[in-house]
Amino acid sequence: MTLKIITQAFDPYQEIQRYQHAHPENLGHIGATNIFIGTMRDFNENVAVKGMTLEHYPGMTEKQLDNIVVEAHAQWQLIDTLIIHRVGTILPNEPIVLVAIWSSHRGDAFDACRYIMEALKSKAPFWKKEHLSNNDERWVTHNSTGYKTP
Amino acid sequence: MTLKIITQAFDPYQEIQRYQHAHPENLGHIGATNIFIGTMRDFNENVAVKGMTLEHYPGMTEKQLDNIVVEAHAQWQLIDTLIIHRVGTILPNEPIVLVAIWSSHRGDAFDACRYIMEALKSKAPFWKKEHLSNNDERWVTHNSTGYKTP
Amino acid sequence: MSIKVRYFASLKESIGRSEDTLSFTPLLTVSDVWKLANPTIALSENILVAVNMDYVNYDFIVSDDDIVAFFPPVTGG
Amino acid sequence: MSIKVRYFASLKESIGRSEDTLSFTPLLTVSDVWKLANPTIALSENILVAVNMDYVNYDFIVSDDDIVAFFPPVTGG
Numbered sequence: 001m002t003l004k005i006i007t008q009a010f011d012p013y014q015e016i017q018r019y020q021h022a023h024p025e026n027l028g029h030i031g032a033t034n035i036f037i038g039t040m041r042d043f044n045e046n047v048a049v050k051g052m053t054l055e056h057y058p059g060m061t062e063k064q065l066d067n068i069v070v071e072a073h074a075q076w077q078l079i080d081t082l083i084i085h086r087v088g089t090i091l092p093n094e095p096i097v098l099v100a101i102w103s104s105h106r107g108d109a110f111d112a113c114r115y116i117m118e119a120l121k122s123k124a125p126f127w128k129k130e131h132l133s134n135n136d137e138r139w140v141t142h143n144s145t146g147y148k149t150p
Numbered sequence: 151m152t153l154k155i156i157t158q159a160f161d162p163y164q165e166i167q168r169y170q171h172a173h174p175e176n177l178g179h180i181g182a183t184n185i186f187i188g189t190m191r192d193f194n195e196n197v198a199v200k201g202m203t204l205e206h207y208p209g210m211t212e213k214q215l216d217n218i219v220v221e222a223h224a225q226w227q228l229i230d231t232l233i234i235h236r237v238g239t240i241l242p243n244e245p246i247v248l249v250a251i252w253s254s255h256r257g258d259a260f261d262a263c264r265y266i267m268e269a270l271k272s273k274a275p276f277w278k279k280e281h282l283s284n285n286d287e288r289w290v291t292h293n294s295t296g297y298k299t300p
Numbered sequence: 301m302s303i304k305v306r307y308f309a310s311l312k313e314s315i316g317r318s319e320d321t322l323s324f325t326p327l328l329t330v331s332d333v334w335k336l337a338n339p340t341i342a343l344s345e346n347i348l349v350a351v352n353m354d355y356v357n358y359d360f361i362v363s364d365d366d367i368v369a370f371f372p373p374v375t376g377g
Numbered sequence: 378m379s380i381k382v383r384y385f386a387s388l389k390e391s392i393g394r395s396e397d398t399l400s401f402t403p404l405l406t407v408s409d410v411w412k413l414a415n416p417t418i419a420l421s422e423n424i425l426v427a428v429n430m431d432y433v434n435y436d437f438i439v440s441d442d443d444i445v446a447f448f449p450p451v452t453g454g
């Protein structure tokens with residue numbers, strides 16, 4: 001179980017591979033891996049966006065995400081979890097969040113990954129400010145639910 | 151939309167990155183990526199397994215998977231999909247299946263990835279024969295549903 | 301005027317053949333095809349059938365040149 | 378004997394401060410803390426509150442040395 005809040009751009013696939021190599025004890029047990037990557041788009045609500053700043057509440061972010069991961073491990077049979085979330089300045093196409101779940105069976109991996117993402121979106125204290133192409137700025141006001149297609 | 155049935159071991163992360171690089175037209179539009187990787191475990195139903203052979207029905211496999219992908223694109227807003235499935239001889243820890251979904255929003259990516267995996271598991275004509283560590287062989291008799299944790 | 305019959309996986313092993321070719325006659329259902337090809341073996345309920353690579357029911361009526369495939373529950377992924 | 382109050386994101390910008398320190402007195406709720414810190418501004422319903430980094434309701438009673446954080450709906454991920 002690893003949780004990282006980082007200020008630099010990251011490659012989710014490198015991070016996953018590095019994590020897997022660092023955990024050879026999981027080999028042979030993993031039957032299912034579910035991975036979610038949230039990436040910055042260059043368009044939001046019909047407006048071109050050239051970047052964003054992600055503010056967070058240091059300490060509370062880690063506490064809330066820790067709680068979420070503990071809840072997921074209590075509800076599903078999970079072998080391992082990796083969460084990485086960017087803060088600071090983010091450019092289009094850059095990953096914002098990575099959630100990777102390793103388990104024996106696919107039901108657990110899918111359910112836990114989605115649960116963690118929804119909980120993160122509603123509880124982890126991050127706030128996005130978008131920098132628009134016309135040089136305006138705007139705060140994103142709320143996250144929509146991921147259980148219904150927007 | 152790409153679908154590959156392959157006989158050699160593959161690295162899912164390399165395949166995903168290669169695919170993304172080959173599709174620069176998706177850049178900026180992707181907000182959500184959901185990836186499922188099914189991996190061979192070295193234990194199944196309490197018995198040590200040293201390998202498996204995956205048989206399939208060439209032609210029907212592609213036809214069924216194509217149908218499934220078309221159904222997913224009809225139900226959700228998807229930008230791109232990549233499916234890779236191994237056949238032939240597979241060793242523990244090797245990936246068996248990769249499903250990667252790219253979309254603007256996470257609900258579509260999660261729902262479509264899971265839909266494709268469940269449909270693949272119930273409709274795509276693949277059959278696993280396990281080679282046990284005691285040198286016995288056995289056919290896997292059925293796939294369980296992924297919507298309930300086994 | 302023929303129908304090709306194919307078997308896969310454990311069914312192929314238990315029958316001992318991967319393929320049969322039957323003469324076509326009108327109004328054969330998939331069940332009839334099985335009985336012609338395997339007169340001494342009952343068609344077990346969990347066996348799946350595809351005609352020309354699409355799933356069908358046992359009462360599906362086959363046409364000349366069809367490929368009828370019988371196989372156990374699928375276990376990919 | 379004090380309570381630290383923190384503001385984040387758009388709320389921090391609209392209030393124009395990121396932090397206040399108030400004297401602690403017994404039986405202050407989170408709403409009371411807001412009113413003491415921002416007497417001229419109503420506590421908007423969609424504002425979230427955490428005490429010592431856990432979410433609480435507006436009627437939660439704070440203790441000496443608590444850190445009370447007010448912020449808009451979260452938008453990470």
